[in-house]
Amino acid sequence: MDLTALVTGRWPYLFTIVLLLIGLYGMMVKQNLMKKVFGLNIFQGAIILFFIVHAYKHGATVPVLDDISGTDPARYVNPIPHGLMLTAIVVSVATTGVALALLIRIYRTFGTIDEKDLLVRLRDEDPQQ
Amino acid sequence: MVEPSLRPLIAILASLVAVPLIVASGRRPNLRDTWSVLAALVKAGVVLSMLPDVLAGRMPTCRLWDVSPGIALELRVDTLGLVFAIVSSVLWVLTSFYAIGYVRGAGEKKQTRFFASFALSLASAVGIAFAGNLLTFLIFFEMLTLATYPLVLHKETDAARRGARTYLAYTLPAGIALLIAIAITWSIAGSLEFVPGGFLDRTMASPALLSTLFVLFVVGVGVKAGLMPMHAWLPSAMVAPTPVSALLHAVAVVKAGVFGVLRVTGFVFGPKLMHELSLDACLAWVAGTTVVLASLLALSQDNLKRRLAYSTVGHLAYIVLGAALVNVWSWTGAILHLAFHATMKITLFFCAGAIYVRTHKENVSELAGIGRRMPFTMAAFAIGSLGLAGVPGINGFVSKLGLLTGTVQADQLALLALLLLSGVLNAAYFFPIVHTAFFRRGDGETGFAEASPWMVVPLVVTALFSVVLGLAPDLGVHAWDLALATASQVTGGTLP
């Protein structure tokens, strides 16, 4: 299929891929550990968005029962991905929390959160490794 | 005729149970050594008690639980297994006494570990002897490697460490080869039980696979059997204390190797298959080459134990040769040589150890005049040497005759020539030692100075065994009957 059809028809996938790549770039290339955490968040965000996009239906509303839409499932977006992603967001938050706690600990122990400096200081401490 | 019995199991457990007892009584040497001797006596007693049953055609069997779906840990005492078990357990009784004398005389450290490992090794050896299928065989075979490792390492010197590492470097890969071979056998045959005459046949796999399988098996058991070029561990293992060299590396470990060759050729592959794939000729020639090369190498060794080690390699190859030819005479000779070489070689090693403890001499060139000082020892040495060279009157002659006849029966006259040549070489590397010991004058004292009776009595006993069995091969443990029965079962032939 040609490029325009690809972009207009499959743009959620492209969007997700771009975000994933940005996240991966952050995690792999950036030296500052905090930026790696940002990259991780973006990465996870991309996946969350992927799910949410797939829950969408044209002309449907938020998946909360109301009198106007009644009980017709076609009038509500798919609630399951939303439910799943609520959980995933919580997981992401918890992970970020643990990551930040680790960063604080690393900073207190070594005085830096730059990967290059950190490796130098680690090697200085342990010549036999 | 399978006869359910607990005795095979008890024979193994006798020394297995002794291991924790020996370790626990480490602080009290007399108690500890009593456990060793007791275990040896019980083991030998139980093994010998099964002799009448086996001679009558029954096979005491003990089938334990499955260790793999469809394969049980099974102990079955047939004629071949009993020969090996008798050799190991009876000689262990003598070695226990000898070892006690040696270890105390030489002031060795870590005696507890020594005796405990010995007990475990013998339990493994008897397990190998009585294994009823290949998996049980492998389990005990590898246990033997593990149990004998601390014994090679015993002196903890750099040389000992090197020797122990070489030992493992040869035996562990062999174990893997054997494991792979057994796994392949199970995959193609669906059974691992030993059957006289073999259970593999050409319909099970391609000739290429069967031949590769045979090679894997031979490598697996051949390392312990000292088949060239996998023999190099044996001379370097001579760093171990002499009781170890005597029992394990002249009797238990190496005979476990040739026992494995006998099982593989006679009870897994069988004469028919081996002949169809020409495996019999190949193995026979490898063995023949080993015989001659080892004898030549023995000539060049000055260290007495290393000379004995190369001699062992050569004599083990006699047994492999006999096994490979797979006819009645060669098998009878091979099995008899398994037993008879053991008595002769252990005598020689016992003598080497006695000489070392008494005079700290290790090399052949230093032995001038020692015959005057240690007449019993050197007389026994002389008997052992004569027997190994094949002189009539000592048991070595009988087994060698069987082997020579076997080569004739197989139309392999070249191999016959090799065996005869080896006999001459044996004389060449042993007789000068005896001559120097008795007829050359040495330096230093000349008074009577034998080693302690703990050591001298066992070596005299084994020398006497060799003579008595030479004159009446079937006496006592009926070695001749057992060997012949096995050979007949496997080859389907009888003596003319």
Add this chain to the structure above:
Amino acid sequence: MTPFPESDLPIAITMLLLFGAILTIAAGLVRRSFAWRVALLTLLVVLGDAITMLLAIVRGGPLRHTLGGWAAPIGIEYVVDALGAFVVVVIAAVSVAVTVYARAAVRAENPDQEVAFLGMMLTLLLGLTGMVLTGDLFNLYVFYEISSLAGYALLAIGDRKAPVAAFRYLILGTTGASFYLLGIGFLYVLTGSLNMADVARLMPALHDNPALPVAIALIVAGVALKTALFPLHGWQPDAYTYASSTTTAIIAPIMTKVSAFVLLRLLFFVFGIDLVTRLLPTGAILAWLSAAGIVVTSVMAIAQRDVKRMLAYSSVAQVGYVGLGIGLANPWALTGAVLHILNHATMKCCLFLVAGSVALHARRRTVAEYAGLGRAMPWTFASFTLAAVAMVGLPPTNGFFSKWYLLLGTIRSGSWPLVAIVGASSLLTAVYFFRLLESIYTAPATAKPEAPAGDPEAAMLVPTIVLGVAVLVLGLCNSWFVTQVLQPALPAAVRLPGS
């Protein structure tokens, strides 16, 4: 038999661990020594529950429990067959052993963090058992992340460098979990369901769909990273080396194995044998990567001077065996792989407990420093010897039997290079273990200021010895496990003939 229905046994385990974790921390806040007691009690009850569950399943077939009464496939259900129950028993047994050990070890190593440690450990176990018990793909993700987060926290308790290793693992592990999540997102779009059994049912209709390979690749990659399958194993050596001894003792034996089990569950029960072996070369890739991993990491283990790091590389190699067995996908190979989950758990736990005892009690960490310790700590090193011999794969230890089955599997698959690799790997393992054993028993003790005063205390010694003995017992009794527990639980296509 039980006062409540048997189908409640799985959820009871989850509840016990969840509340156990909370109560442990609460008790610890009251008085520090209470925390350990609550933790041990919880784990003992969990062990009892797990064994009861296993026996019930062996007798009566798989157990199903729907959470909250919401029926599957919309609701989340727990599905436990004999295989899963077996893994849960292994987890519970190992954790009891480590908890007994932890009492003395954590107090010696990180006394201020004892309560947090125990709470996190129970949370880790919650996550791991949940991964095994659940029958829902997203629920698996949740438990995966629970165990991972607890794992990051646990791994950060250790020496100065531990947080760095934990951080690295966090980044990598979360990436892996995210891949998994994306993969099940694909699956959800394709099938509309997240229930494992339901997806398995719908799978055949999707064989031609081009999105399916993507989904499978993402899911497998995600789980493989947590399993530390080569080449996704980079996080493991550092993490295990810098973490405290007790952490390594609990994580190394079970975390990667549970992930390997999940991989098995997904490949064989959700995607189906056909997909694994015929349509996609997943099996072949898995088998060959695992084989490469076994060789490479074994060689790396030989090069290590720190004992814990050596054991960490060794762990990656051992998980390679499991991966190899799963990849080959024939009855013998699978039997070997699953049995190795049990076997490696016991062996590695014993080895890490010893490494911990030696580090704490004798202050020695490197191969060179272990010289001559055999005399000083006889019982500890007797267990170490048994476990080391089992790792090399010598009979009659349990390590030999998993190798035996794996070899049969590789022969059955017809791949001779793999046969050679499985055989050769034993030799590589022998190099680094026998070298260590030789040094322990025969080298003169290094002149270190603190001379070890014998074996450590009973709390640390007894679990070590029990595991060492287990290595022998499990070896001799392995056939019972294989025929009674493992075989009935495997899908019919991969059962041994005659079972």
